[in-house]
Amino acid sequence: MFSQLVMLGSSGMLLTALIVLWRKHVPAYISAYRLQVWLLAGVTATVGYFASDWRLFAVAFVLVVLKAIAIPALLRTMLRRFGAQPEVRPYVNTETSLLIAGLLVLFAYVLARPWMAVTDLPTRDALPIAMGLLFVSLFVIVSRRKAITQVIGFLMLENAIALLAAVGTYGVPLLVELGVFLDALMGFLVMQIFVYQIHETFDTIDVEQLTRLRH
Amino acid sequence: MTVDRSAAFLFMIAGYVAGAIVALIAPSDRIARGATAIGAASGSVAGLVTALAVLATGDRFELVRPDMIAVAGGVAIQLDSLGALFLALVCSVGLFAAVYGFTYTADYDGRRSLRFFGLMFNAFLLGMSLVPCAANVFTFLFAWELMAVASYFLVMTEHESSDARAAGLWYAAMTHFGFVLLLPMFLIMAPAAGATAFVDLRAGASALPPAARSTVFALALAAFGSKAGVVPLHVWLPRAHPAAPSHVSALMSGVMIKLGVYGLLRVTSDFLGTGPAWWGGLVLAVGSLSALGGVLYALTENDLKRLLAYSSVENVGVIFLGIGAALVLQSYGLPALAMVGFGAALLHTVNHACFKTLLFLAAGNVLRGARTRNMEQMGGLIKGMPVTAMAFLIGSAAAAALPPLNGFASEWMVFQALLSGAQIAKPEVAIGSPLAVGVLALTSGLAAATFVKAFGISFLAMPRSDAAAAAREPHWSAWTALGAFAAATVVLGLFAPSAIAAMYRIVESVTATPRNVTGGGGIWLLSAHGVAAVSPLLIAVLVASVAFVAFASIRARGFDVRVADTWGCGRIRQTARMEYTSSAFAEPLRRIFSELYRPTEDFSVSVHPEARLIIRSITYTTRIVPWIEKALYEPVTRGARAIAASVRRLQAGSVHLYLLYIAAALMAALASAWWFE
Incomplete structure (x- = not known):
């Protein structure tokens, strides 16, 4: 029951990341992200319930407040500022993107094999999925042009790491967790400032324009 | 008189550090300049006191703090008389360079960061002062790098000129090349991990197999040679020295390159002791190359400061000739003769520091007055800047090794050391030693030509540009430095016998060989066995009395003086374009040594379009290819x-x-x- 619930949540998180690869509109990304955070909070709470660790409930609560409510709200503000700029021409088209994402998940399974051999946690089946989510988020950052898409990719990368921590070691000490939250929030705010600056300078949030900065 | 040497030493460090920090936070450019100069000057005076106290008593001064930066082996300071000599050099040049710099850098007010300059200037002096005091590997390398990094930033002071940037790059590359060689050199000598005090290295070096000793020697020669600027590692020197502000050039040329000589002496004659004869042969070869190469390039140079920089290469070559001769003599078991070589090298180090500082500071005055470094645009400066001209003349005469000035005394001693090679009955020495003597003789002659050109073209005849005609003396405070070094040049020349005796005492304390050479009998400068003798003081008296007699007899007989134009060969008007140029002066020698210079020549005539016989202009461009x-x-x-x-x-x-x-x-x-x- 425990491992099935965790698998369900993790797979859902991976699916929400794949949404970013085939949808083109930023509002869809934001809802995908919010959904992913809810799922992450669910997985964390499940682990907390079965491992009877009250601290994971606290983490799940902070996750919901910070990442499912505050950050999506900030993202919407950004969206209002720039208008809906769809991800028109990503570096890699949708079909290839999905193919690559599949390969990355496969690669994650291969990578996680030695790791899975040495643990006997009930959650260990979710480990390759968490790593796959990590790779897919990285791929989103690398292959998309709009700064806002990249920010969402980064946020999903954060989620992947949080998921890895929850299923791999039943969460890290609360202090570290809080540090990570603060880190993520600060990182997000800095990126927000950058996106505003890029928009102001180049009148677009297409990151490719930054190539012009070299000399 | 007893001096608390550790207090003086700490005051020196405090002076430099305070100068650096106050300059950095100074509210205005003028205060920054003042703080730079006061910090550097007070630090230098304290350093000079420390050095002189050690030199006077001859016993070492130690300050060991193993707890400071213990990971790297702690800070260890030990000043023996060899180190004290170099510390005294650094501090005396540093003192006057600081005074000179106060007005010299006024040109930079508002245009450049004088705060950063002050920080780096003091850091440079601190690094240079600590190098001869260091007594373990960490302290030495720290001081060495501080010196290198700070001088890099000083070279880059005028960083908007691409020449200065290129010079900085060359300098950084060469100084790091040297540093990379220093590390293995120290590591080979260290007898055990963590034993990095110089005492341990000395013990470790004596236990090394011959091959390892030779490796250490070769690394030391390359590493310290790159700092000293010997051919072929001299490339950074003629670029970096002209690019820096003149008082920094004086410090770099006068003292910093000498610390390469210090390092070489410390490692070869102190740590390694007597080695095989080829060590000395190699140093002789390097010295000959540098002496000859340096002076040949100086001769054709039209940039005043580059000329002086090449002349530094030449003089370092002369110093290396002395060291090389000493090493050869030492390896054949002639310590008394070797003493002459080491003593001559040390004396030339001191002497060159005096006259090269004098020349660079005078060149700084010229640069300020005539606004150019190109000698082809100078001329006639003696009218506007008589004091500077006089100082430059004294420096030039010393650099050309004219008696009774100091350059003569030390080069004569180097000659004596080289001639002692005749005492060794080996074919390679019998060939090598006269060759080195010949090289030194040729070098001295060419140096004379070089400095006749440098002085004559820059200061005599008619001004070749408006700026040269308008050139005036700078603020009087710039004269103190000129006066001090001109006096030192003369005094060290006249009393060279006492100076060489002092050098012998220092060599004796380092190499631990008994002193059985007499430094000089009173006023006589002697070769090792007293075969040859010369007295600079008597020469001076002779020259002075001849001049006095001639002058007095002219006055007594009352020649009537008629003031009129010189005969102008029928020309109506004399212009600066009719003058001998710097390139023309060097032309005959350029032809003789054309194989070395490989000059490229470009000759173009532009004629009138209607009449081909009417020539509008003739352009002749020539440059030498290094x-x-x-x-x-x-x-x-x-x-x-x-x-x-x-x-x-x-x-x-x-x-x-x-x-x-x-x-x-x-x-x-x-x-x-x-x-x-």
Whole structure:
């Protein structure tokens, strides 16, 4: 029951990341992200319930407040500022993107094999999925042009790491967790400032324009 | 008189540090300049007191703090008389350079960061002062790098000129080349891990097998030779010295390159002791190359400061000739004769520091007055700047080794050391030693020609540009430095016998050989066995009395003086364009040594379009090709460029590509876990 619930949540998180690869509109990304955070909070709470660790409930609560409510709200503000700029021409088209994402998940399974051999946690089946989510988020950052898409990719990368921590070691000490939250929030705010600056300078949030900065 | 030497030493450090910090936080440029000068001057005075106290008593001064930066072996200071001599040099040049710099850098007010300059100037002096005091590897390397880094920034003071930037790059590359060789040199000598005090190295070096000793020697020669600027490692010197502000050039040329000599002496004659004869032979060869190469390039140079820089290469060559002769003599078991070589090298080190500082500071005055370094645009400066001209003349005469000035005394002693090679009945010495004597003789002659040109073209005849005609003396405070070094040049020349005796005492304390050479009998400068003797003081008296008699007899007989124009060969008007130019002066020698210079010549005549016989202008351009430099360094720079260009392709400017690098690196790191399965 425990491992099935965790698998369900993790797979859902991976699916929400794949949404970013085939949808083109930023509002869809934001809802995908919010959904992913809810799922992450669910997985964390499940682990907390079965491992009877009250601290994971606290983490799940902070996750919901910070990442499912505050950050999506900030993202919407950004969206209002720039208008809906769809991800028109990503570096890699949708079909290839999905193919690559599949390969990355496969690669994650291969990578996680030695790791899975040495643990006997009930959650260990979710480990390759968490790593796959990590790779897919990285791929989103690398292959998309709009700064806002990249920010969402980064946020999903954060989620992947949080998921890895929850299923791999039943969460890290609360202090570290809080540090990570603060880190993520600060990182997000800095990126927000950058996106505003890029928009102001180049009148677009297409990151490719930054190539012009070299000399 | 007793001096608390550790208090003086700490005051020296405090002076430099305070100068650096106050200059950095100064509210105005003027205060920054003042703080720079006061900090550097007070630090230098304290350092000079420390050095003189050690030199006077001859016993060492020690200050060991193993708890400071204990990871690297702690800070260890030990000042023996050899170190004290170099510390005294650094501090005396530093003192006057600081005074001179106060008005010299006024030109930079508002245009350049004088705060940063003050920080670096004091850091440079601190580094140079600590090098001869260091008594373990960490302290030495720290001081060495502080000196190198600070002087790099000083060279880059006028960083908007591409020449200065290129000079900085060359300097940085060469100084790091030297540093890279220093590390293995020290490591080979260290007898055990962690034993990095110089005492341990001395013990370790004596236990080394001969091959390792020779490796240490070769590394020391290359590492310290690159700092001293010997051919072929001299490339940075004629670039960096002219680019720096003049008082910094004086410090670099007068003292910093001498610390290379210090390092070489410390490692060879102190740590390693007597070695095989080829060590000395190699040093002689390097010295001959530098002496001859330096003076030949100086001769054709039209840039006043570059000329002086090349002359420094020459003089370092002369110093190396003395050291080389000493090493050869030492290896054949003639310590008394070797003493003459070491003493002559040390004396020339001191003497060159005096007259080269004098020349660079005078050149700084010229630069301020005439606003150019190109001698072809100077001329007639003696009218506007008589004091500077006089100082430059004294410096030039010393550099040309004219008696009774100090350059003469030490070069004569180097000659004596080289001639002692005749005492060794070996074919290689019998060939090598006269060759070295010949090289030194040729060098002295060419140096005389070089400085006749430098003084004559710059200061005599008619001004070749409006700026040269308008040149005036700078603020009087610039004269104190000139006066001090001119006096030192003269005094060290007249009383050279006492000076060489002092050098012998220092050599004796380092090499621990008994002193059985007499430094000089009163006023006589003697060779090792007293075969040859010369007295600079008597020469001076002779010259002075001849001049006095001539002058007095003219006055007594009352020649009537008629003031009129010189006969102008029928020319109506004399212009500066009719004057002997700097290039023309060097032309005959350029032809003789054309194989070395390989001059490129470009001759173009532009004629009137209607009548071909009417010539509008003739342009003649010639430049010399430093082919040795090209042959040695071009492959290296080309290789470095090729590597840099291929690495640069990684930096494409695309954020996505950079993110891809990160992702790829992460995946590679994760995949590497397979290996540890």
